[in-house]
Amino acid sequence: MTKEISSSTPENTALIAASNSQFPSKEVLYTRFAIEFVDLKTVYSFDNSIAIKMTEELCEYHRVVPLETTADGQLMLAMADPFDMVAQQIVSVKTGYTIKALKCSDDDISFALGRIYKNDTSFEETLQELIEVDDDSEEIEAPEVSIDILRSEASDAPAVVFVNSLLVQAIQERASDIHIEPQETELRIRLRIDGILKELQAASKKLQGGVVARIKILSSMDIAEQRIPQDGRIKFKIMGRSVDVRVSTVPGIYGEKIVMRILDKGSTSLNINDLGIKPDQLDRLKEIANAAHGMILVTGPTGSGKTTTLYSILNYVNSPSLNIVTAEDPVEYRLPGITQIQMKPKVGLTFASTLRSFLRQDPDIIMVGEMRDLETAEIGVKAALTGHLVLSTLHTNDAISTITRLVNMGVDRYLITSSVSLIVSQRLVRRLCLNCKTSYEPSKSLTNSFARLEIDLTDNEYYTGKGCKQCSGSGYWGRAAIHEFLFITEELKELIVTNGTEKEMREVAEKSGMVSLLNSGHQKAVRGITSLEEVLRVN
Secondary structure, eight states: OOOOOOTTSHHHHHHHHHHHOSOSOHHHHHHHTTOOBOOGGGOOOOOHHHHHHHOHHHHHHHTEEEEEEOTTSEEEEEESSTTOHHHHHHHHHHHSOEEEEEEOOHHHHHHHHHHHHHOHHHHHHHHHHHTOOOTTOOOOSOOOOOHHHHHHHHHSHHHHHHHHHHHHHHHHTTEEEEEEEEOSSEEEEEEEETTEEEEOOOEEGGGHHHHHHHHHHHTTOOTTOOSSOEEEEEEEEETTEEEEEEEEEEEETTEEEEEEEEEEGGGOOOOGGGSOOOHHHHHHHHHHHTSSSEEEEEEOSTTSSHHHHHHHHHHHHOOTTSOEEEEESSOOSOOTTOEEEEOBGGGTBOHHHHHHHHTTSOOSEEEESOOOSHHHHHHHHHHHHTTOEEEEEEOOSSHHHHHHHHHHHTOOHHHHHHHEEEEEEEEEEEEEOTTTEEEEOOOHHHHHHHHHTTOOOTTSOEEEEOOOTTTTTSSEEEEEEEEEEEEOOHHHHHHHHTTOOHHHHHHHHHHTTOOOHHHHHHHHHHTTSSOHHHHHHHO
């Protein structure tokens, strides 16, 4: 319960009267009312957690500095004017403490505020205090909270500082996603780094309402709606880098879970030569990308780098002489000179409807974010047959199964053979940390696992990461792509039309030079780019 100073007490009445009187002097009043003097230059530490609640602006304006709190609920407050009852009242309401005023010089106030709000180390310590687990929480389910309280909590300094510091930490640690998960007694925080979730110290349950409301306000969501999933987007400039954050919320029994997908333009290269593709495959990819028509499909699970590959191809072919249009959900990166359209299913702006409109826009190259249904797939295939280069994605396990998926969706086999030029299946593996990479002898179980997959490990040298300070003990730093390129040859076309099995198509493709995802990963392990364990993990 917030404690307020009542102006009706005898002591405060005397103080107010004294402050409005010409006599006696303030020095005499300080003695009469036993107001102590404090030299802030001799104070070793200040109460930063209270200072964060008060905000730097409030302290500057009223010339006050929080020193410490006492067991009986008092806040020792250094003030340039200890008779400023308005300042005392505001600080009391803001912090929930009654005020014990102490006198200090105005210069001391400036000195102390500089130490509190400009000292990075002290603020890091304060943030650590703010994320302590609240063991006293007895809350079982998320309570109903009024919108006014939510707005108030969202603007509270602890929530603002916590969200900002979490975003900065995520960028510094190269995280692709932030997971904020309410639990019964704490707020679970995890970062996905190089494809693996890493758990941070849990945050206090007390921060939950403010943090969730803060993120929902920033991403233009309805903070009063807690019963249904919501999606939003935030655009930041952090440490000089432009960062887009896609935000998704879902209701849970302990409150709303938030996942924030970080799209850090400063950390992603869209140069086609940086995709890690073998030179011979890269040359053929460029040749197909420069063709006047056809379809390139990039497949793989969520988070396998499909969008980056498509953007890199678009970036490669982008030219003032070409009309390039994209339909995306969402638009992850802005590409200059290209018309990009964000899907809005609620108003009827779907992949299929947008693709139909594109064909009336005189396009040369069309990118469709995903072939989600038969209508979109058929329009895309027909566009590829009528003088357009079409790029898109599918969620399939490998290149061969993409053909089966298109057939199962209802696309005619002859249309597939006539339109699809290339299918690229890919995964992302973690790169070995260059600082602690070392050669090693694969274990017997690992050797047997690869032997069952018809890969012999006996004639090559392999590497692993020991773990060091640079990679936070993981042994990995960054990610690399492994690819499976399926070029649609005449022999393969015949199998597709005659209803050949996946096994038959794979045999024909491998005879034509297709390297499977597993073998592509093994080649990168031999070159010391990744580990054998990583290759098995993603296959």
